Amino acid sequence: MSQIIPILTFEEGYRAKPYIDTEGYPTVATGIKIGPKGAALSNYTFTVPREVSDVWLQSFVDATVKEMNSKPNIVAAMKQCNAERKDILVSMAYQMGVDGLAGFKNTLAMIAAGNFTGASAGMLDSLWSKQTPKRAQRHAEVIRTGTYDIYKGLI
DSSP states (O other): OOOHHHHHHHHHOOEEEEEEOTTSOEEEETTEEOSOTTOOGGGOOOOOOHHHHHHHHHHHHHHHHHHHTTOHHHHHHHHTOOHHHHHHHHHHHHHHOHHHHHTOHHHHHHHHTTOHHHHHHHHHSSHHHHHSHHHHHHHHHHHHHSSOGGGTTTO
16 A cells, blocks of 8 residues: 655655745645745745645645656556555655656666666665665665565654
């Protein structure tokens, strides 16, 4: 059973009130951008309850998966994945965009070939891993093992 909503909530964090993310975008809830880079937070005077955030997040996940299904290299990798590994690919696409995930050509090819250990190593040898090392380590471990064990007690 998919754990994508709890995983994304853990990885992105949840904030009811708008904030500026690490890239300078006004953001709310579970990493949902709500305005252009550099926009003032005073433009956003609302809060997003957790229940609304989860529904909103599921809608974004559904759209992300639909877009992922239009990329042959992602589709080939997803066919070799159990639910746990699929969740990780969805999380990566949510974080960096579907095109960002599609750029992991060697990693996706290794997943498609069933080489999860190699794919895990490839994930850790990336700019993404340098930018978000703890998330990358957790994600690489799920790809390697095919289990959520690394998330026990976290989600």
